[in-house]
Amino acid sequence: MRIIRARDYDHMSRQAANIISAQVILKPDSVLGLATGSSPIGVYKQLIEWYKKGDLDFSAVRTVNLDEYVGFGESDAQSYIRFMREQFFDHINIDMRCTNIPNGLNPNAEQECSRYDSVIHALGGIDLQLLGLGPNGHIGFNEPADAFTKGTHRVELSDATIQANKRFFESADAVPRSAYTMGICDIMQAKRTVMVVSGSAKAKIVRDAFFGPVTPRVPASILQLHSDFTLVADEAALEYVK
Numbered sequence: 001m002r003i004i005r006a007r008d009y010d011h012m013s014r015q016a017a018n019i020i021s022a023q024v025i026l027k028p029d030s031v032l033g034l035a036t037g038s039s040p041i042g043v044y045k046q047l048i049e050w051y052k053k054g055d056l057d058f059s060a061v062r063t064v065n066l067d068e069y070v071g072f073g074e075s076d077a078q079s080y081i082r083f084m085r086e087q088f089f090d091h092i093n094i095d096m097r098c099t100n101i102p103n104g105l106n107p108n109a110e111q112e113c114s115r116y117d118s119v120i121h122a123l124g125g126i127d128l129q130l131l132g133l134g135p136n137g138h139i140g141f142n143e144p145a146d147a148f149t150k151g152t153h154r155v156e157l158s159d160a161t162i163q164a165n166k167r168f169f170e171s172a173d174a175v176p177r178s179a180y181t182m183g184i185c186d187i188m189q190a191k192r193t194v195m196v197v198s199g200s201a202k203a204k205i206v207r208d209a210f211f212g213p214v215t216p217r218v219p220a221s222i223l224q225l226h227s228d229f230t231l232v233a234d235e236a237a238l239e240y241v242k
């Protein structure tokens with residue numbers, strides 16, 4: 001595990017964007033695993049800026065996103081497909097046919113999850129997976145559980161996650177109760193993993209996840225065992241990591 005200590009959110013975003021741009025420059029047809037949430041927004045902003053300056057080309061890049069709310073599609077403002085278009089895809093020269101997100105509108109969970117795992121497999125796996133960290137230690141929507149999950153699956157969101165994500169909705173009641181998410185095994189099989197974390201509210205979970213025991217009760221802790229994991233965090237998030 002490598003830790004990059006950033007000064008603040010903007011610095012964290014630039015540092016992580018540097019890693020991703022190096023990946024895309026060295027391998028233009030990279031498979032990028034992408035994440036949603038407020039943490040990676042600055043990374044996308046920076047990548048868009050470099051693309052607009054002519055320093056980055058996404059025309060051959062393929063992407064797979066971590067997760068999507070069940071019952072949500074592109075017409076829903078809070079869907080992750082909409083998030084990705086608004087925050088990233090609509091501003092770069094990516095071929096939308098090469099982007100992948102679980103289809104929240106497919107009610108058949110078994111079919112959707114095996115379809116998504118086949119997509120990842122057909123792409124030959126993920127070169128670099130970008131991650132955020134849930135306040136309860138989740139990655140993607142892999143919630144604290146008794147065991148680590150394997151492939152893409154449907155998950156019932158924990159109360160902590162519903163509370164944390166309600167800021168994007170009118171109320172907690174409007175937050176979907178379930179989601180499709182890549183499994184821990186899908187994430188761990190990515191060649192490189194990069195996590196962005198910012199702010200003092202995440203300081204305790206950063207300590208538990210990366211300086212505590214590896215346990216499915218803190219899903220992100222499994223990344224301690226990944227052979228190429230970089231944590232890019234700001235000073236506030238690293239408060240307990242000296």
Ligand code: GLP
Pocket residue numbers: 035036037038039040066067131132133134135138139140141161165
């Ligand atoms: C959501 C996403 C996660 C993300 C997490 C943290 O639950 N499914 O992928 O990492 O939120 O979000 P934020 O970065 O806004 O704290």
